[in-house]
Amino acid sequence: MSDIPSDLLYTEEHEYLRPSSEDGIFFVGITDYAQGELGDVVYIELPDTGISFSKMEVFGTIEAVKAVSDLYSPISGEVIEINIALDDDPSLVNTDPYGDGWMIKLRVDDEGDLDALLDSDRYEDHIS
């Protein structure tokens, strides 16, 4: 059974958006369901800070036991920080996907776009 916290927003491509303590800034990562599907993560390629992505644009890749997958930006925004801890320990995505396994911090262009994301109930329906 996958963990689906109720206070996050989700995409059908299994990324999540978690609010930070700063207005308009969100943590982005992949869901517990996604990490379980992928298996042991061995490498994550993340963008430089300062780069902006449109909604659904590829912002990086994740490799798990020889399978490479694109990572999609859940929403339009600018990358203001990346999780450098994943360089040394990409398995954080497996062990703590919603916490230490976050990937990028995104300054969202338009918070109105958040309405298009899935809440936890709809994401649960999506993966069931």
Added chain:
Amino acid sequence: MSSSLKWRVIRDGPRTGPDNMALDHALAVCFRESRGVLRLYSWMEATVSLGRNEPARSLYDRSSAVEQEIEFVRRPTGGRAVLHSNEVTYAIVVPIRALGGPRASYIEINRGLAEGLSSIGAAVTVTDHGEVLSPDAGACFGVPAPGEIMVGEKKLVGSAQLRVGGALLQHGSIIIDGDQSVLNRLTGNLHDVVHPATLRSVLGVVHQDEVVFGIIEGLQHVLGGFWEEGQYLSEEREEADRLERHRYSQEEWTWRR
């Protein structure tokens, strides 16, 4: 699970590394719902394919590779280096959930390959154990991952995957004959010498056509669905041309890490 897929089998000939990687990638980019593609091909020249995220820039003796007429290309898929020469290479593209997700797909496809190889007399097994290795852990054939095709304790087929959009690409090498230890020499013997199984060592005389036929039969039986021979679609050729020009023939892609 995949019995409703309509499969197109493309029997291709030898091509360059950039051509081969561009075509595999293009098939995934241009995938269609309810359709599967099996491409079988070979290599025009001996080529080392690097995993998408494998560190390589400072590891390989490129002048020695030139002397030995070995080319390099970087794959779209994960995993580690493979030396392609005398082999049958396969690529399968399916809708991402058609075979049950990346790991389930890996096992299903490998079951089909194993059945095909068994049908031509190779006593292969699909391993249920293996190691989780990072992209910098040495050659692909060095250590098996779970679900891989083995002869005894040696790996016979090296495979890797890419998920792009709604498609899953899995491609891999079925070695007929050759010496993967060349890879070790090109890296100054950084890693342990690798001697994977080869079909020649298992079967003696091997004909490429026989391997191709067995693979198609095995995959048909395990994956089900409707199968027919086909060719590339025009949009696949166009996408492959674009990818070959802008990515796979580019030094900056090949030596990106």
